[in-house]
Every structure is written in C-alpha cells, then in structure tokens.
Amino acid sequence: MAHSGINVLFEGTNFARLMGGLWTSVWIAALSLVIGLVLGTLLGLLRTRQNRFVRLLLLLYLEFFRIVPTVVLLFLVYYILPRQFHVNLPATWMAVLAFSLWVSAEFSDIVRGALESVPVHQRETGLALGMNEWQLFRYVLLPQAFRLELPATINLATRVVKTTSLLMMISIMDVINVGQQIIEANNQTYPTGVFWVYGLIFFLYFIVDYPLSRLSKRLTNNH
Amino acid sequence: MDWSVISQSLPNFVAGFKLTLWLSFVGIGGAIIVGIISSLLQYFRVPVISRIITAYVELARNTPLLIQLFFLYYAFPVIGWKMSADTAGIIGLIFLGGAYMSEGFLGGFNGVSKSQIESGKALGMNKLQLARYVVFRQGLALSMPALAANVIFLIKETSIFSVIAIPELTNTALDLIGMYYRSNEYLFVLVVAYAIILIPLIIFFDWLERRVRYGTFGD
Numbered sequence: 001m002a003h004s005g006i007n008v009l010f011e012g013t014n015f016a017r018l019m020g021g022l023w024t025s026v027w028i029a030a031l032s033l034v035i036g037l038v039l040g041t042l043l044g045l046l047r048t049r050q051n052r053f054v055r056l057l058l059l060l061y062l063e064f065f066r067i068v069p070t071v072v073l074l075f076l077v078y079y080i081l082p083r084q085f086h087v088n089l090p091a092t093w094m095a096v097l098a099f100s101l102w103v104s105a106e107f108s109d110i111v112r113g114a115l116e117s118v119p120v121h122q123r124e125t126g127l128a129l130g131m132n133e134w135q136l137f138r139y140v141l142l143p144q145a146f147r148l149e150l151p152a153t154i155n156l157a158t159r160v161v162k163t164t165s166l167l168m169m170i171s172i173m174d175v176i177n178v179g180q181q182i183i184e185a186n187n188q189t190y191p192t193g194v195f196w197v198y199g200l201i202f203f204l205y206f207i208v209d210y211p212l213s214r215l216s217k218r219l220t221n222n223h
Numbered sequence: 224m225d226w227s228v229i230s231q232s233l234p235n236f237v238a239g240f241k242l243t244l245w246l247s248f249v250g251i252g253g254a255i256i257v258g259i260i261s262s263l264l265q266y267f268r269v270p271v272i273s274r275i276i277t278a279y280v281e282l283a284r285n286t287p288l289l290i291q292l293f294f295l296y297y298a299f300p301v302i303g304w305k306m307s308a309d310t311a312g313i314i315g316l317i318f319l320g321g322a323y324m325s326e327g328f329l330g331g332f333n334g335v336s337k338s339q340i341e342s343g344k345a346l347g348m349n350k351l352q353l354a355r356y357v358v359f360r361q362g363l364a365l366s367m368p369a370l371a372a373n374v375i376f377l378i379k380e381t382s383i384f385s386v387i388a389i390p391e392l393t394n395t396a397l398d399l400i401g402m403y404y405r406s407n408e409y410l411f412v413l414v415v416a417y418a419i420i421l422i423p424l425i426i427f428f429d430w431l432e433r434r435v436r437y438g439t440f441g442d
Contacts, residue, residue: 069393079410195301213285
C-alpha cells in the first residue's frame with residue numbers, strides 16, 4: 001500500500017506527541033535560562049569586584065564551560081552526580097542543572113562586559129547622591145547594563161534552544177526522541193516518514209529560533 | 224580514579240583525538256571557504272544569489288547541528304542520497320560553519336570604513352580591485368575575533384558527531400563507558416583531550432588578534 005510520507009505526522013496521536021516532546025524541550029530551555037541568568041548576574045557582579053582570588057576563580061569557571069562541549073557537560077552531570085554524590089535526579093533535572101551552570105558562565109561574561117561599559121561618571125554621580133551599593137546597582141548599573149546586554153542575552157537564548165536537541169542523548173523524551181520513536185514505529189507503512197518527521201523538527205526549531213535571532217540583530221543595529 | 228584504566232584506554236582516545244582533529248580541520252576549512260564566498264556575494268549584493276545566501280545563513284544558524292546531521296544521515300538516503308557517517312558529519316559542519324563564518328566575515332567587511340572605500344574609488348579602482356585590495360584585506364583583519372570564536376565553537380560542535388556513530392572523542396568515551404562502566408576515568412580523559420585541543424588554540428587566537436589589530440586602518 002502506498003502512503004504519502006507526510007501523513008505519518010498525523011497518524012494517531014503522532015502530532016500531539018511531537019508537540020509534547022517540543023514542550024519538554026521548551027520548558028527545560030526556559031527554566032535553565034531563568035536560573036542561569038540569575039546566577040550569571042551574581043557571578044558577573046562578583047567579577048567586577050577587586051578581589052583577585054574571586055576573579056581568578058570565576059574566570060576559571062567560565063573557561064571550563066568554554067572548553068567543555070555541552071554534550072560532554074550533560075554526560076558529566078549525568079554520570080558523576082549519581083555515582084560520586086549519590087544524588088539521583090530525573091534526567092530532565094540533570095539537564096536543567098547542566099544547562100543552568102553553562103548559561104550562568106556565559107552570562108557572567110556578558111554581565112561583566114556590560115557593567116564595565118557603563119561610564120564611570122554614572123557610578124560616581126550615584127555615589128555623590130548618597131546611594132549605597134545596593135541602590136547604585138539597582139537604580140544605576142542594572143538598568144543601563146540591561147540594555148547593553150540584551151542582544152547578547154537573546155543570542156544566548158537561541159543557543160540554549162538549539163542545545164536542547166542534545167537532550168535525547170541522556171534519554172529525555174524531547175521532540176527528537178519522540179520523532180525517532182515515530183519513525184521506527186511507522187517504518188513499514190511510511191518508508192519516507194523519516195524525511196517528514198525530521199523535516200518538521202528542523203522547521204520547529206527554526207520557527208522558535210529565527211524570530212529571536214532577528215530581534216537580537218535588530219537590537220544590535222539600533223545601538 | 225584508576226590510572227591503569229586510563230592508560231589502557233589511551234590508544235582508543237588517541238584514535239578519537241586524531242579523528243576529531245581531522246574532521247574539524249576539513250569541516251572548518253570548508254566552512255571558511257563557503258563563508259568567504261557567500262559573505263562576498265552578500266557584501267556586493269549580487270542579485271538573487273545574495274537572497275538565497277541570506278536564506279541559507281538563517282536556516283543553518285537557527286537550527287541545531289544534531290537535526291541537520293540526522294537529516295543528512297537518515298533522511299537523505301530515503302530520497303536516494305546515501306553517504307557515510309564521516310561525509311555526513313563533514314557536510315553538516317560545513318553547512319553550519321559556513322553560515323557562521325559568512326556572518327563573521329560580512330561583519331568584518333561592513334566594518335571597513337567608508338573613507339577607505341571612497342579613497343579606493345577615487346583612485347579609480349573597479350569593483351573587483353576594491354574587493355581584493357581594500358575590503359577583503361581590511362575586512363578579514365576586522366573579522367578575526369569572529370573567526371576565532373567560530374573555530375572554537377565548531378571544534379566543540381564535532382562532539383555532536385557521536386550521534387551518528389562517528390568514533391571521534393566523545394563517541395569514544397561514551398563507547399568505553401558503555402563497555403566498562405568506568406565513567407569517571409573516561410570522562411576525565413575526554414575533558415582533558417578537549418582542553419589539549421582548545422587551550423593552545425585560544426592562546427594562539429589571542430596572540431593573533433593582537434597582531435592583526437595593526438592591520439586595520441583609518442581608526
């Protein structure tokens with residue numbers, strides 16, 4: 001019986017399952033991004049401090065994440081956490097942990113760069129007005145740094161979304177893993193199904209990431 | 224940590240190390256060529272072609288390498304294009320990297336100051352001469368930081384080749400873990416192996432960036 005390959009997407013609950021898989025990828029990306037941004041802001045602030053030791057330590061932290069590929073990072077958390085620390089988390093939470101740490105490292109560098117490019121006189125004006133460290137950060141540095149770091153942050157978000165494609169490697173039921181199951185289950189009836197399923201996933205990633213990268217580019221050009 | 228486990232696994236890792244280097248070398252070389260050509264075509268706004276290149280760059284940059292590889296390796300055979308895993312990996316890396324390189328070079332070319340181009344025109348240079356002697360040289364120097372970042376990014380991306388069973392570094396480590404369950408040792412070697420490749424490169428690019436900074440004019 002000849003079936004057109006595209007119908008594999010709508011056979012049974014296939015489409016809903018793919019969307020469910022996409023949802024897993026999206027919430028892991030979103031949660032990791034939120035945790036990573038908060039942690040990264042703190043680390044970025046610490047990196048502008050004068051303490052040499054703290055700065056060196058945080059630089060090493062950043063360089064570690066720059067050198068180790070994200071796939072390897074996932075496996076480090078996946079294997080070492082249960083074995084060395086006897087922490088047994090579901091794979092999804094391990095992924096959130098690995099991604100959050102990675103995002104925090106990358107973001108700390110963005111924050112440091114933005115904070116350092118806020119003009120010194122802004123800080124001094126704040127001090128002259130009698131602001132304390134917290135007020136200075138909250139009302140002077142943060143709002144100005146935020147605008148400077150926005151394009152790079154959105155760029156980082158698109159990278160986090162793309163990196164969720166690696167979730168299948170630690171057996172998380174993300175959109176690609178679901179896609180593989182659908183392909184295998186329908187291989188007999190839809191031999192060209194593989195083309196359509198991967199094509200759809202390719203397209204799904206594109207429609208999530210393309211608007212974000214456009215936005216980031218537009219913001220960069222406006223500066 | 225058991226050092227004998229590590230020393231026994233070293234021959235496997237050396238093979239994976241060589242393969243990672245080789246695939247990165249070919250893939251990044253191809254990506255640089257694709258990047259230079261497509262960024263020049265975009266810079267001079269060659270009709271129709273520059274549109275197609277823009278579409279290619281956006282598609283490649285906004286989708287994960289993993290799904291690009293799956294498409295090449297699993298979906299293309301269905302329509303009659305069969306290829307080995309190594310070929311799929313290299314094509315994937317060139318597809319992804321070419322787009323990133325193109326963006327980087329285009330940024331450099333656009334950064335060449337207007338006065339330089341106008342001076343060239345005043346000297347009576349035609350488009351080709353302008354491209355060759357003014358835009359290309361200065362733009363290349365300006366795009367060095369982007370080039371460096373892309374090279375390092377692409378080398379790290381080769382770790383994703385493990386999903387189509389190319390026995391590069393990451394795949395080697397995962398295979399060994401699957402066979403002997405010594406995850407600590409093998410992951411340690413894996414991280415060290417990437418550090419051996421990337422740390423000297425990072426230092427080299429830092430040095431190179433400082434050198435080519437003198438290659439720019441007019442600012």
